Amino acid sequence: MKYVLPVLEMSCTVCAGTVESVVKNLQGVKSATVNFAAESLVVEYDPDTITLENIRAAVQAAGYDLVISDSHIEAQREAADKRRYQKLRRRITVAWACALPLIVLSMFFISLPGIKWVLLALTLPILLYSGAPFYVRAYKTLRQGKAATMDTLVAMSTAMSFLLSLFTTLFPQYWEQYGIEAHVYYEAAGMIVAFVLTGKFLEERTRRRASSALKSLIGLQPQTAMKIGENGVQEVDIATLKAGDKLYVRPGEKMPVDGIVADGTSYVDESMINGEPIPAVKTTGDKVLAGTINQNGALTLEAQAVGSGTLLAQIIRRVQEAQGSKAPVQHVVDRVSAYFVPTVIGIAILTFLCWYLLYNPSPAHGNGVGGLAYAALTALSVLVVACPCALGLATPIALTAGIGRAAREHILIKDAVALEKMGKVDCVVLDKTGTITQGSPAVTDMIWLCPESERLVSLLISAEAKSAHPLAQAVVSHFAGRNIPETPLDTFTNVTGKGIEVAYKDERYRIGNRSFAGISELPEDTEKEITRWRSEGRSVIYYGDTHTLFAVISIADPIKENSAAAIRELQKQGIEVCMLTGDDTLTAQATAVHAGITRLRAEALPQDKEDFVRSLQEQGRTVAMVGDGINDSQALARADVSVAMGHGSDIAMEVAMITLMTSDLSLLARTIRLSRRTMRIVHENLFWAFIYNIICIPIAAGILLLFSDKGMLLTPMWASAAMAFSSISVVLNSLRLTRK
Numbered sequence: 001m002k003y004v005l006p007v008l009e010m011s012c013t014v015c016a017g018t019v020e021s022v023v024k025n026l027q028g029v030k031s032a033t034v035n036f037a038a039e040s041l042v043v044e045y046d047p048d049t050i051t052l053e054n055i056r057a058a059v060q061a062a063g064y065d066l067v068i069s070d071s072h073i074e075a076q077r078e079a080a081d082k083r084r085y086q087k088l089r090r091r092i093t094v095a096w097a098c099a100l101p102l103i104v105l106s107m108f109f110i111s112l113p114g115i116k117w118v119l120l121a122l123t124l125p126i127l128l129y130s131g132a133p134f135y136v137r138a139y140k141t142l143r144q145g146k147a148a149t150m151d152t153l154v155a156m157s158t159a160m161s162f163l164l165s166l167f168t169t170l171f172p173q174y175w176e177q178y179g180i181e182a183h184v185y186y187e188a189a190g191m192i193v194a195f196v197l198t199g200k201f202l203e204e205r206t207r208r209r210a211s212s213a214l215k216s217l218i219g220l221q222p223q224t225a226m227k228i229g230e231n232g233v234q235e236v237d238i239a240t241l242k243a244g245d246k247l248y249v250r251p252g253e254k255m256p257v258d259g260i261v262a263d264g265t266s267y268v269d270e271s272m273i274n275g276e277p278i279p280a281v282k283t284t285g286d287k288v289l290a291g292t293i294n295q296n297g298a299l300t301l302e303a304q305a306v307g308s309g310t311l312l313a314q315i316i317r318r319v320q321e322a323q324g325s326k327a328p329v330q331h332v333v334d335r336v337s338a339y340f341v342p343t344v345i346g347i348a349i350l351t352f353l354c355w356y357l358l359y360n361p362s363p364a365h366g367n368g369v370g371g372l373a374y375a376a377l378t379a380l381s382v383l384v385v386a387c388p389c390a391l392g393l394a395t396p397i398a399l400t401a402g403i404g405r406a407a408r409e410h411i412l413i414k415d416a417v418a419l420e421k422m423g424k425v426d427c428v429v430l431d432k433t434g435t436i437t438q439g440s441p442a443v444t445d446m447i448w449l450c451p452e453s454e455r456l457v458s459l460l461i462s463a464e465a466k467s468a469h470p471l472a473q474a475v476v477s478h479f480a481g482r483n484i485p486e487t488p489l490d491t492f493t494n495v496t497g498k499g500i501e502v503a504y505k506d507e508r509y510r511i512g513n514r515s516f517a518g519i520s521e522l523p524e525d526t527e528k529e530i531t532r533w534r535s536e537g538r539s540v541i542y543y544g545d546t547h548t549l550f551a552v553i554s555i556a557d558p559i560k561e562n563s564a565a566a567i568r569e570l571q572k573q574g575i576e577v578c579m580l581t582g583d584d585t586l587t588a589q590a591t592a593v594h595a596g597i598t599r600l601r602a603e604a605l606p607q608d609k610e611d612f613v614r615s616l617q618e619q620g621r622t623v624a625m626v627g628d629g630i631n632d633s634q635a636l637a638r639a640d641v642s643v644a645m646g647h648g649s650d651i652a653m654e655v656a657m658i659t660l661m662t663s664d665l666s667l668l669a670r671t672i673r674l675s676r677r678t679m680r681i682v683h684e685n686l687f688w689a690f691i692y693n694i695i696c697i698p699i700a701a702g703i704l705l706l707f708s709d710k711g712m713l714l715t716p717m718w719a720s721a722a723m724a725f726s727s728i729s730v731v732l733n734s735l736r737l738t739r740k
Contacts, residue, residue: 019062020032056068063140123190224256249300254291269292401734401737405737429626517542535590559591641658
């Protein structure tokens with residue numbers, strides 16, 4: 001089983017890579033993925049080899065932390081987030097309270113006597129308090145021998161700037177003896193910390209907004225329940241509940257578990273789970289879901305699934321895992337980031353050596369000392385401006401926002417791979433029943449070809465009652481009011497895609513399509529009636545034994561109101577729409593005409609559906625398969641992107657990469673639009689992040705000074721501002737996904 005665990009103390013995506021590397025290298029860990037934007041670790045491990053406590057200890061040794069307690073893990077995460085957020089605000093307050101006078105004094109009052117000592121006093125609180133986490137994490141990274149992170153760059157640049165300034169403050173005569181003015185760069189060290197913390201603060205706020213959908217889902221979970229026990233009704237923590245417990249739910253309260261109504265009648269608002277706006281009436285024997293709201297009547301429930309076993313908990317876990325996963329494009333960024341920081345440090349060292357050895361402002365100064373000031377400034381600027389915040393945030397922050405937005409729209413995306421692939425889809429294959437149609441068929445006509453008897457009806461009902469097919473349930477519902485006794489069948493066989501066969505007292509009976517029933521000829525008037533039914537898009541099933549046909553049944557499954565409009569919207573996006581069904585050709589063609597579909601495959605068995613999807617892929621198409629039944633699972637598994645309707649079978653939902661929690665097919669077009677928009681924003685973010693570094697690193701290295709003494713020099717202070725701005729621009733661009 002996969003666990004989604006909050007990760008604390010990360011400051012950049014390189015930190016996320018460090019945590020991921022540490023966990024992956026632990027014996028017993030099967031897979032590990034860290035998402036910086038979601039601040040989470042998705043880990044799969046062997047509990048016989050390693051425990052969560054061992055994993056946490058390894059992460060702590062690397063300078064970070066995990067929340068591993070199963071008890072109120074989200075409450076702990078929220079509390080940890082709140083503490084970190086408040087601590088970050090205090091550090092920013094101190095940083096800017098000292099940095100603002102620091103910059104003013106440095107720019108306008110630098111010639112005052114003793115001003116350098118004042119600047120030193122203002123800088124110390126910034127570095128020792130506000131910037132302390134950078135130095136602590138950089139030290140732990142160095143001690144562990146791990147890859148350099150953004151903390152390493154910030155710690156190196158501010159420490160070099162401060163130490164150079166401190167040396168100048170204590171020994172100004174060292175520079176003056178060479179005719180060089182003894183400049184100090186305290187404001188650079190202070191402003192770097194202030195700008196970086198500000199960027200982190202804005203990133204933190206963005207992550208909180210991007211994860212708001214997940215938090216709203218978590219907020220649906222009640223923390224307590226009214227348990228019925230020997231001592232009456234008592235309020236208990238939901239963590240203490242178990243299957244079989246009896247619970248009392250008052251009007252206006254949320255259902256604490258998935259369960260069955262044991263007593264009472266009420267309307268229940270299930271819109272937060274399935275998106276359906278009309279409350280559903282619930283009475284004895286009906287199922288209710290955790291997080292839904294009891295409206296106007298008291299209910300007594302028998303708990304079936306509690307805690308992590310509820311549907312709501314599974315939805316939350318899927319969203320967490322999706323936000324913690326990585327799209328294929330992110331793996332490219334990860335490889336770039338792994339080499340980025342060492343490369344930047346190498347460029348900074350090379351920049352320092354070049355300016356120190358080659359720059360000569362005047363013959364009197366000589367090569368070495370004359371270039372030292374420029375060498376230090378340019379090396380510092382390179383270290384600061386190249387902090388890989390924007391590059392690292394480009395993909396995860398957009399994916400987190402996109403998946404969170406999808407969750408708010410009742411679209412559950414299994415992982416970032418599905419989100420990226422969905423935008424490339426150019427062909428959608430739709431199952432008919434329950435996807436295009438309502439999936440709740442009803443018997444409209446029935447022709448008996450022999451005298452109707454209670455025995456034949458009882459056999460029909462008993463056989464259909466054992467089938468989970470929607471058409472079978474329609475037949476059972478048709479005879480529900482006649483109180484016909486059930487016939488104890490000897491055997492029951494479900495022949496997928498054809499029908500069912502049962503045995504009773506050495507006789508075999510079949511209910512299904514025409515070829516399965518073995519019928520070749522029927523009376524002329526019956527054939528005409530069947531042809532009319534098919535032309536109207538109705539399904540036809542045949543009932544008989546091995547010798548005689550007893551009855552022909554017409555079942556209508558009307559098209560959903562918005563199916564045709566949803567299919568037109570897909571076609572407007574340049575997507576070809578196909579239909580697959582096990583129904584006969586005439587029925588399928590009638591449904592396709594009403595839905596606006598021109599390409600279809602009728603009388604398709606599960607293997608036929610898979611073969612159809614494979615044939616499209618062999619033509620170079622990127623295929624999304626949408627279905628809701630067990631017979632769709634093969635085709636769903638074969639498709640590039642598999643989509644399940646939320647009311648469908650558990651197998652279909654398990655196979656699917658994306659689940660539409662409502663019966664509204666228009667969500668499919670919305671999912672594709674959201675995927676394309678998310679990936680467009682990811683590519684925009686990556687483009688600007690790369691362009692930023694390509695332009696700013698050479699300027700920070702002082703390349704413009706090679707062409708003119710008046711060329712622009714990017715000081716460390718302005719380099720930190722540019723770095724912060726690049727991160728903020730990526731964050732703001734990603735936030736466009738949270739708006740309509």
